[in-house]
Amino acid sequence: MNINVINSRSYEKWLRFFELYKSLVHDNARLNKIQKFYYLQSCLKDDALRIINSLEISEANYDVAIELLRERYENKKVLxxxxxxxxxxxxxxxxxxxxxxxxxxxxxxxxxxxxxxxxxxxxxxxxxxxxxxxxxxxxxxxxxxxxxxxxxxxxxxxxxxxxxxxxxxxxxxxDGKLANKFNERTNEKVSMHITSNNEKTAFMSCTFCKNNDHFTFKCEKLLKLPINERYNELKKNNICTNCLKSGHTPNKCNSKSCQICQKRHNTILHDKNFHLRQRQATNIKAHVSRSEISKIDHDTKQSRWSDDEQENDEKPPITMTSQSNIPKTRQIILPTAIINVYNKHGEFVKCRALLDSGSQSNFCTKFLFDKLQLTGKDIAAPVSGISQSICNITCKTETIIKSADCSYQNKLEFLVINNITGSLPQASFDTSNLRIPSDLKLADPSYNETTEIDVLLGCEIFYDLMKPDQLKLGKHGPILQNTKLGWIVAGPMLGKIKQKNETRCFLATDNLHKQIERFWEIENIEIANSKLSKEKMECELNFREEFERDETGQFTVKLPLRDNHISLGDSFDIAKNRLISLERKLAKNSNLRQEYNNFLKEYEDLGHMTLTSFDKCDNDIVNYLPHHAVIKQTSSTTKVRVVFDASAKTTSGLSLNDVLKVGTKIQSDLFDIVVRMRMHPIVITADAEKMYRMILIHKTQRDFQRILWRLGIIRVVMMK
Structure with missing residues (x-):
């Protein structure tokens, strides 16, 4: 079955949706009501799904769900x-x-x-x-x-x-006749082209051997040559290597490219074995690299075992891996600059900055933060990078930076991180062949020497630093860019790298005791103090300032209303229509009606709601909550509960829930409860009966929680 999903903006689609759903699911005798309930949920989303979310999936609640949806969407006037x-x-x-x-x-x-x-x-x-x-x-x-x-x-x-x-x-x-006529004209053109091709002397000519009995791409003399010689011969005769015609170069040729690889050469010049040879060359390099690493690793292992025989048994075991670096002939230079940063005492500290237009924030290392003795502010900000890797930032600070010549100054905010990147550049290199003009003042005079990065300047300031001047150091060389910090160097760097072959060893000297200790530290349960949002803090403050306790110790609180609560619309007609619809449903089930009345009667007898009148009002705004039954046959206490729908929209489009602030979650997560249960041999569970009803609402705000209910005539009841 394929039934379109309906959401909160689908009033006009409701009739078609429900007719299709009724035909395929609702009237399907082979499905029980629980299966129908699951099908119904899968066809809903947004507010349409939230209407029935409070209902437990059961046979009795399926009819309730259908009735609630029809009440919402079968609004004839809106449709x-x-x-x-x-x-x-x-x-x-x-x-x-x-x-x-x-x-x-x-x-x-x-x-x-x-x-x-x-x-x-x-x-x-x-x-x-x-x-x-x-x-x-x-x-x-x-x-x-x-x-x-x-x-x-x-x-x-x-x-x-x-x-x-x-x-x-x-x-x-x-339109059909025009299309046929166009096809006929196209066919005529093709047949004329073929006919003209039979007249070889008129169009056929070979630009390579100068004969008129074949085209260049069919020239046997040319095809006998190896591909690299074909290319050289065509170049020698000033023939375009893309279309095989004379009079122009390939970069000015308008003909199509190679039909195999789509590159700018003719198909007869395509080297089928090029990619194969390229892969073989790559495999040979990789094989040599792995062989060198294996040899070094083997030698290292031999020395390790011989050392182990001579060492005392009490020393901790050592785990070691090794890697051989093959010298590079090409690397990419990233733009760096030497800047001055203010410390706690207003003094300048020189540091090295990386300029990165791809970063949304500025960063500084924890080492520099401690060195400057700056004041930090606690935050919880996840920062994502390549492949969505997440780094959690817990501190940020603010300070002033200046250029090395003090001609530029700016106040910036930095996120504090343990390490920004590795030392840059990756390997030191010689700059004698770059021919940088001597009168240019470089932002980082030691840009070619491998050094640690202290600060990263992001996109917030990157383009503000740029100036229009720029120099290109050769066709394959780096670029010099003028900035407010000085001239920066960035781009590809070709040439011999100073760094020699080296073997890097990574050692782990933790003994077994420390490793087990660290394992238990990881497994230790710590309750983190989560930071409250502004709205949750306001809810906490509202409770502390507004709560009261009567002579019996019972709490009375005020609702944490948002500023838009004055926009709450009229809800009486909605609540009345929902009550009439509910009564029609209860009239068909006398047992359910009796339990429903008993539930609300108990509510009133316990003093959790009181009878009021339509005219009596302690507030300018009155809100009526619709209500319905939720049936739970498995419950050992109350099988029928009355749920008051605070999400029901008023005429202004707002509900009571929309104008209430959301407070702190007071329940523990299920995972935390299960883990905590493992720490004790005995677990005791209990149910605090009617716990939330023990907290009263201030009498000036009870008009926000009115309901309509009747045994004979409609009565207005106000919940405490």
Whole structure:
């Protein structure tokens, strides 16, 4: 089954959705009500799903869910208004097109038939509907309709639609004939081209051997040569290596490229073995690299075992790996600069900064932060990088930076991190062949020497530092860019690297005792003090300042209302309609009605809600909460509970939940509870009966929690 999902903005789609759902699922005798409930949930999302989220999946609650959805979406007034609106907002046609005209007719008929289904007298709207649709037509179609209806005093909608459908068929027929005519012309051109190709002397000529009996790409003399010699011979004869014609170079050739690799050469110059040889060369290099590493690792292992024989048994075991670095001939230089940073005492400290336009934040190392003795602010900010790797930042600081010549100054905020990156550049290199002008003042005079990075300057300041001057150091060399910090060097660097072959060893000297100790530290349960948001802090403050306790010790609190609570609309009609619908359902089940009445009667007898009148009001705003039954047959105490729907929207589109602040979660996570249970041999569970009802709402705000209920006549009840 494939049923479209319905959401909170699908009033106009509800009828089609429910008819399809009713046919496939609701009236399907092979499905029980629990299965139907699951199907229903899978077809809902957003507010439509939230309407039934409070219901436990059971056979009894399935009918409740259907009733709640029908109450929300079978709003005849809203549905009619939406369909009428759709007709008025049909897309206008600017030119003759059978596709757009057909779409206009289909969209109109969809809303027209929906209005018929909803019982609207659309059979009497012919003149109005013809006018609305006709003004959406293109000028040519409008003229044709006026010509057709000039002798009709009161045209009918069926006549109008018939004319439009005939126009669609005419346009479709004309489009088909034009397409066939175009194909015939194309075929004629192809046949003429083939015929002309039979006259070899007129078009055939080989630019390589100068014969007129074949094309260049079929020249046997050229094809006998190896591919690299073909290329050289064509270049020698000033023949384009892309189209095999003379008179221009490949970079100015407009012909298509190689049909195999799409590169700028002719297909006869494509080397099929190029990628194979390239992979073989890569494999040979990798094999040599692995062999060298294996040899070094083998020698290292031999020395380790011999050392172990001579060492005392009490010394901790050592784990060691080794890696051999092959010298590089090319690396990418990242832009760096020497800057001055203010410390706690207002003194300058020189440090090395990396300029990175791909970073949204500025960073400094923990080492520099401690060295400057700056004041930090605790934060919890995850920072993501390559491949979505996450680094959690817990501290940020603020300080002033200056250029080395003190000509530029800015106050920036930095996130504190243990390590920004490795030492840059990756390997030191010689700069004698770069020919950097001597009068340029470099931002980092030692840019070619491997040094640690203390600060990263991100996109916040990167483009503010840039100046328009720029120099290119050769075709394959780096770029010099002028900035407010001085000239920076960035880009590819070719040439011999100073760093020699080296073997790096990584040692782990922790003994077994320390490793086990670290394991238990990881497994240790610590309760973290989560930071409260501004709204949660306001809820805490509201409770501390507004709560009261009566002579029995019972708490009275005020609702944590948001500023938009004054925009809460009227809810009486919604609550009344929901009550009437609920009574129809309860009338069919006397047992459920009795338990429902008993539940609310107990509510009133315990003093958890009191009877009030329509006119009595302690507040300018009155809100009525709809309510419904939730059935839980497995419950050992109360099988029927009454749920008050604080998410029900008022006429302003806001619900009571929308105007209440969200406080701190007071329950522990299930995972924390399960883990904590492992720490004790005995676990005791208990249920605090009616716990939340023991906390009263301040009498000035009880009007926000009114409900309608009746045994005989409708009564207004206000919950405490």
């Amino acid at each position: 009619i208004r939406n369909h009428v609106k759709n007709i008025f907002e049909l897309q206008s046609l600017t030119r003759e097109s059978h596709v757009n005209l057909r779409k206009l007719i289909d969209n109109f008929l969809k809303d027209f038939r929906s209005l018929q289904t909803l019982g609207e007298p659309v059979q009497h709207w012919d003149t109005l509907l013809i006018h609305i649709v006709s003004i959406k037509l293109d000028k040519q179609t409008q003229r044709e309709w006026e010509t057709h209806s000039k002798n009709i005093t009161t045209p009918k909608l069926d006549q109008f639609l018939k004319v439009l459908k005939e126009k669609c068929q005419l346009l479709e027929s004309l």
